[in-house]
Amino acid sequence: MDYYKRALELNDETIKNRRYFHMNAEAGLHMPMACVYVMDKLTEYGLVPSRCGEGVTATVGNGGKVLLLRADMDALPMPEESGLPFACPTGKEAHACGHDFHAAMLLTAAKMLKENEAELKGTVKFMFQPAEETFEGSKNMIEHGILENPKVDAALAYHVSPGQMPVGIYMYNSTGTMMYSVDGFHIEIKGKGSHGAYPQNSIDPINIAAHVYLALQSVIAREADPSKACLMTVGKFQAGTAANIIPDTAVLEGTIRTNDKDSRELLVRRMKETAIRTAETFGGTAKITMISEVPPLICDPEFTEQIVGFMKELDIPKLTPYPGISASASEDFANIAEQVPSAFMYLSAGYMDDRGKYSAHNPKVQFNEDVCPIGAACLAHCATRYLN
Structure with missing residues (x-):
């Protein structure tokens, strides 16, 4: 089957499916409508x-043998300001990362592969996943057996990418870390509250949290390997309800990201140790809860190059490889890639005009629907060729 030709014939249906997901956006782990x-x-x-x-x-x-094709399908808990006629009407969710495309393209790929089932030399397993944005979805499906019965031999996923670039570029990494790990943390500092006029009667959790914050910056500055990409960001610092009251608790939330497994282990361990010991120094306590734990996304070199070779066989105008891409963002497909040989690629879905001004996770972002037949064809063609 000429999958690109067939994907063009099915393009209206792919776009219809994409717009359904877009208009009926759901965020998180529970996605009943999708x-x-x-x-x-x-x-x-x-x-x-x-x-x-x-x-x-x-x-x-x-x-x-079994190839897993994965599509995430969750939206973000944010308002949409794209101005599109099929924008999500809730004002609470928005497909600002393109997962509506992923689900729609995989549906079309499934339809084409079913039409061509007699020619397949193995099995394609489809994974429609929730909660990528909260880094829960792949773990949930792994725990419920997505990699078993039948046992998966390899996995492939695509992610559309907005911006001011033409449709047709596919970006990948077969030599190193493609996307960083993510370890989100919640630190609850407990002290002892008092009237602001009598600080000597308190164990000030705000003071403790401030010292924890500064100490975490020193971990990055003086303990992280400078030859590796390592970052630690605290994006939430919350304490107190009134100017003249020292509260009982303070909260820090942040994220650790790195492109190196050993650096990840070090930074997560030292974050915990630093918070606990700093709190103890000032007479308080620190309780750490991990919000997310996802490894770096490291694609299998041989399998990735094999997929690139299959994509080059497709007669798709302007389909252009861009190797060596790496991003400090994170992707929970890494949980799959940690267990089976995997390939992950970005497909450009941008505009060269003002519609391409906004990046993913921006409420005004727009993605180009011209990518739909490309993504569907790549999924189906690569699956067929791998199994053959």
Whole structure:
């Protein structure tokens, strides 16, 4: 089958599906509307879908080795200001990262692979995943067996990318870390409150939290390997309700990101030690809760280059490789890539005019729907070629 030609024939349907997800955006782990829609569409296409944790899965093929195709489908908890006629009307959720495209393109790929099932030399397993933005979704589906029954041999995922660049560029990394780890942390400092006029009667959690904050910066400055990319950001500092009251507690929340496994282990351990011991120094306590724990996204070199070779076979105008990409953002597909050989790629979905001015996670961002047949064709073609 000429998958790109077929994807062009199905493009209106792909766009219709994309706009459904966009208008009915859901954020987080529980996505009832999206899951029902995906299951209905897969059933319509002749597949037999089932729930896997909070996501949806299905297979197509004839035994043999198994390739997992993954699409996240969650939105962000933010208002949309794109001005699009199919913008989400809730004012609370927005597909500002393009996951609506991922789900729609994988649905079309599933339809095409089902149409071509007799020619497949193995099995394609589909993974429609919630909660990538909160780094919960892939773990949830792994815990519920997405990599088993049938056991997955390799995995592939694409992510659309906005901006002022033409459609057709695919970006990947087969030689190093493509995306950084993410370890989100919540530090609750407990002290002893008092009237602001009598600080000697308190154990001031704000003072403790300030010292914790400064000490964490020193961990990065003096303990992180300068040859590695390491960062620690505290984005939330919350304490107190009145100017003349020293509170009982203060809260710090932040994120640690790195492109190196050893650096990740060091920074997470030292963050915990620093917070606990600094709090103890001033007579308080610190309780640390990890919000997210995702490793660096390191794609399998051989498998990634194999996928690149398959993509080069496609007769798609302006389909252009861009190797060696690396980003300090994070992606929970890394949990998959840590367990099976995997490839992850960005597909450009930008505009060269003013519509390309905004990046992902911006309320005004827009993605170019011309990427839809490209993504669907790449998924189906690469799956078929890998299995063959």
